[in-house]
Amino acid sequence: MAGECPSTCCAGWSIRVDEEALERFDALPESDLKEDILQHIQKKQDGYYFMNRPDGSCMMLDPDGLCRIQRNSREEMLCITCRKFPRLAGRVQQDYWMSMAASCPVTAGYLWTKTVGWYMTDGEISQEIDWTELPYDKERKEWLEWFMDSLRKQSEAAPDSMEESVHFLWNMYQRMYDLMEGCLELLASSPELSYLEGSFDYFEKDYGAAEIISQMMTFQENFRGKLREFTKNYMLYRVYSRCLEFPEESSQKCLFTVAGELFLFYILRFSRYHTIHRDDLPSVVAEINWMYRFCVHSKRRSDQFTSLLKDKFKKLEYLAEIIIRIS
Numbered sequence: 001m002a003g004e005c006p007s008t009c010c011a012g013w014s015i016r017v018d019e020e021a022l023e024r025f026d027a028l029p030e031s032d033l034k035e036d037i038l039q040h041i042q043k044k045q046d047g048y049y050f051m052n053r054p055d056g057s058c059m060m061l062d063p064d065g066l067c068r069i070q071r072n073s074r075e076e077m078l079c080i081t082c083r084k085f086p087r088l089a090g091r092v093q094q095d096y097w098m099s100m101a102a103s104c105p106v107t108a109g110y111l112w113t114k115t116v117g118w119y120m121t122d123g124e125i126s127q128e129i130d131w132t133e134l135p136y137d138k139e140r141k142e143w144l145e146w147f148m149d150s151l152r153k154q155s156e157a158a159p160d161s162m163e164e165s166v167h168f169l170w171n172m173y174q175r176m177y178d179l180m181e182g183c184l185e186l187l188a189s190s191p192e193l194s195y196l197e198g199s200f201d202y203f204e205k206d207y208g209a210a211e212i213i214s215q216m217m218t219f220q221e222n223f224r225g226k227l228r229e230f231t232k233n234y235m236l237y238r239v240y241s242r243c244l245e246f247p248e249e250s251s252q253k254c255l256f257t258v259a260g261e262l263f264l265f266y267i268l269r270f271s272r273y274h275t276i277h278r279d280d281l282p283s284v285v286a287e288i289n290w291m292y293r294f295c296v297h298s299k300r301r302s303d304q305f306t307s308l309l310k311d312k313f314k315k316l317e318y319l320a321e322i323i324i325r326i327s
Contacts, residue, residue, distance in 0.1 A: 005105065008065055009085045011057035012103070012193045012290075013297035017041055017048040021079035033072050036060075052192040090244030092135040099241040102234075103297065108288035109281060112226070116233045131236050139251040140239055147235060150324045155228060169216040170209065172322055175312065176267050177203055182308040183264065183294070186301055193298075196290040202271035219270050220326060222279070227266070228327040234262055252316060253306060257295070259319045260309040265291045266326060 017025075022041070028034040040051045040059035051059045060068050069077055076083075086104035090097055100107040110116070118134060119126045136144065160168065180200045187193060207215070238258040242249060268287040273279055295305050313319040 005065060008057070008061065009082070009103065010061040010067060011052075011055070012293040014044075014049045014052060014192055015058055015079070015081050017050060018080045019048075021077075022048055024077060033068070037069060054191070056192045056194045088241050088244050090247060092243075092247075095135070097135060097240075097244055099237065099244055101241075101296070102238075102292040103289050105285050105289060108285045108292070111233045111237065111288065112230055112281065112284050114233075115229070116237050131240075134236075134240050135243060136239065137243075137251060140243070140254065143251070143255055144236065144239060147320060147324070148232065150320075151228060151232060151327060154324050154327070165217070166213055168325060169213055169220070172326060173212055173216060175263075175322060176270065178312050179260075179263065179308070180267055180271075182312065183267075183305075186304055186308070187294070190294075190298065190301055193293060196268070196272075196286065198272040198276040199268050199287075199290070200271055201275045215274055216270075219273060222273075223269065224327065227269075230265075231262060231323060231327040234258075234265075256309055256313075256316050256319070257302070257306045259316065259323055260305060260313075261291060261295045262323055263319065264295065266323075 025034065025037045025041070028037070037060070041048050042051050053059060058067075062068055062071070067078070067082065069082075086101035086107055088099040088101060102108050102111060118129050118131060120129050120133075121127075132141065132145075159165075180203050184200060187195065235258060238261060239254060242254045242258065246254070265287060268291060269284065272283065272287060276283075294301065296302060309319065
C-alpha cells in the first residue's frame, strides 16, 4: 500500500535502530542522506531510536507517507523494525512461526471482518490447521479452551433479567472509566502517540446513570455479534503473537495483557460510537490500530498497561468474565 496506506507504521512509537543498521548508516558515503539519517537518531538508555516529530511521526517520514531512507536507497538499508513490519516471527523448536501486527490496517480489518485461520507449509504445500495445533503451552491452551467454551455458552444462554443487565452494565461502565483514567495518564507520558479523536471523550461528559445505562445497552445491542467474533479472533491471534514475541513471558501476564487490550478496544469503540457517531470499517480499523500502538509498540508502556490492569481488576478471571458477558 506504501503511501496509500490509511495509517502509517512510521508514527505513534519510537522506532528502535539496531546496531547493524546503525553501522550501515555510519558506513554510507558522505552525502545529504547520511547526514539526514544520523542527525535524526538519538541515543536513549536502552539503545538508539529515530526521533519523532511533535505529531508522533518518525523524522524520516515524508509528507507523502514514504520513508526517505527507502526512497533514496533500498529496503536492505532499513533497520530490522522497519524491514519486518508488520510481520512477527519466532522459532518454536524446529518450526518457524509467523503472525502480523494489528497496527497494520490490513491486519486490523481482517480481524474485524474475517475468521482468523492458520496454515502450515513446508515451502511447497500449505494446509490449514486448527488453533489447538498452535505452539501454546499447556496453561495458555487450557485457558483459551475455557474462554472459547465460555463465549459459546454465553451466546446460547437465556438473556439476563433487566435487573441483572443494569447491574452488569453499570459495573462495566465503572471499570471502563477506571481504566480510561489510567490510560490517559500513560498517554500523557507518551508524546510520540497522538490522541485518537473521540477515544475517551464520552467519559468527560456529564451523563446521568440512566442515560449511561441506556447508551451501554444500545452499544451492546448494535455490536454484540461483531464483538463476539472479534473477541474470538483477537484472543487467539494475540496470545499466539505474544508467544512469538515474548517466549519467556508467564502465561498469566500474557493472558492478562491480551484481555486488557480487548477491553481497551471496547472502551474506544463505545466512546467513539457515542461521540463521533461512526461505526464504519475505517473507523473501527483506526481504533484497533491505535489500541495496538498504545498497548504493544512501547515495551515501557506495555508493562505499565499490564500493571494498570492488575491494579484495576486484581484477577484475570474477573476481567475475562466482563469480556465474555459483553461479547
